Amino acid sequence: MQIIRALDGLELGVAMVRQHGNTLALVPTMGALHDGHLALIAEARRVADRVAATIFVNPLQFNDPKDLEKYPRTEEADLAKLEAAGCDLVWLPTPDQLYPAGFATSISVRGVSERWEGEHRPGHFDGVATVVAKLLLAVRPDIAIFGEKDWQQLAVIRRMATDLGLGIGILGHPTVREADGLAMSSRNALLGTDERAQAVAIPQVLGEIARQILAGESVAASLANGKARLLAAGFSGVDYLALVDGASLEPLETVGENMRLLVAAKLGTVRLIDNIPVTSEQQVSW
Numbered sequence: 081m082q083i084i085r086a087l088d089g090l091e092l093g094v095a096m097v098r099q100h101g102n103t104l105a106l107v108p109t110m111g112a113l114h115d116g117h118l119a120l121i122a123e124a125r126r127v128a129d130r131v132a133a134t135i136f137v138n139p140l141q142f143n144d145p146k147d148l149e150k151y152p153r154t155e156e157a158d159l160a161k162l163e164a165a166g167c168d169l170v171w172l173p174t175p176d177q178l179y180p181a182g183f184a185t186s187i188s189v190r191g192v193s194e195r196w197e198g199e200h201r202p203g204h205f206d207g208v209a210t211v212v213a214k215l216l217l218a219v220r221p222d223i224a225i226f227g228e229k230d231w232q233q234l235a236v237i238r239r240m241a242t243d244l245g246l247g248i249g250i251l252g253h254p255t256v257r258e259a260d261g262l263a264m265s266s267r268n269a270l271l272g273t274d275e276r277a278q279a280v281a282i283p284q285v286l287g288e289i290a291r292q293i294l295a296g297e298s299v300a301a302s303l304a305n306g307k308a309r310l311l312a313a314g315f316s317g318v319d320y321l322a323l324v325d326g327a328s329l330e331p332l333e334t335v336g337e338n339m340r341l342l343v344a345a346k347l348g349t350v351r352l353i354d355n356i357p358v359t360s361e362q363q364v365s366w
């Protein structure tokens with residue numbers, strides 16, 4: 081696996097992995113890798129001849145400086161996991177490589193970025209769209225893969241890639257969960273033992289609400305009960321718990337075609353997000 085740190089080594093590194101017309105899939109990450117990330121690498125191996133990853137904790141997308149400061153960083157273990165997973169190239173840019181002095185450009189995606197995470201983390205999606213555009217333009221893969229755990233992020237990135245005509249396929253991968261249903265997330269490492277046990281209420285409540293909505297119960301009442309359940313389980317706050325259209329991210333008050341439940345809630349100082357589809361074929365196994 082090639083480990084690239086300098087921007088001027090990237091072009092040669094990418095040319096080497098692309099030799100003989102190999103296709104390339106990119107998996108952008110912020111490190112602290114877990115099995116969710118490794119599933120994206122495995123998917124990248126299925127859809128392309130060669131796989132690249134990036135590890136970059138992007139300061140531009142952290143609206144809360146404390147969140148940036150405490151974000152887990154495990155570079156050595158991450159590199160070992162990527163190598164074992166069959167990644168061919170990893171690029172670890174520094175902030176000054178991506179954001180040279182005087183950096184003044186921002187990509188802002190209207191519509192899909194405005195509600196939910198966009199409302200609760202001002203500037204977050206501008207930071208995500210800007211860095212993802214820069215990473216994609218620097219590596220120029222054929223395909224880039226992102227997790228459905230960050231459902232709204234995936235919608236923002238798809239819109240940005242289409243609008244800018246990047247010519248890079250954006251692929252989503254289903255959320256990988258722990259045995260009890262909790263979505264894997266780098267931020268789970270920040271949970272204490274009691275908080276980790278409480279966190280399972282998130283997938284449980286999402287599953288319950290989905291079943292209630294499919295059984296014809298009122299959307300508003302199901303969401304209100306779910307919120308009360310999260311607070312009773314020990315969550316200190318629920319930023320949002322909503323039924324949305326999975327493509328437009330607009331809220332749904334009644335049953336629709338492409339329903340998705342989204343949640344963001346805080347356990348102590350740790351903020352967790354999750355989402356599930358609401359479909360009649362739904363099999364919630366936790």
Ligand SMILES: Nc1ncnc2c1ncn2[C@@H]1O[C@H](COP(=O)(O)OP(=O)(O)OP(=O)(O)O)[C@@H](O)[C@H]1O
Pocket residue numbers: 108109110111116117119120225226227228229230253254255256257263264265266267268
């Ligand atoms: N459980 C998961 N299943 C599938 N994809 C995931 C999962 N967790 C993260 N990803 C995806 O991995 C990519 C990198 O995410 P990132 O490095 O931010 O990890 P993370 O676990 O989402 O961290 P955090 O939730 O703390 O931001 C993103 O496309 C993200 O959606």
Ligand SMILES: CC(C)(CO)[C@@H](O)C(=O)[O-]
Pocket residue numbers: 108109110136138141208211212230233
């Ligand atoms: C897509 C991403 C790597 C951009 O920094 C980040 O938001 C993430 O890890 O989900």
Ligand code: BAL
Pocket residue numbers: 141142230233
């Ligand atoms: N995984 C989404 C990136 C973030 O929380 O900043």
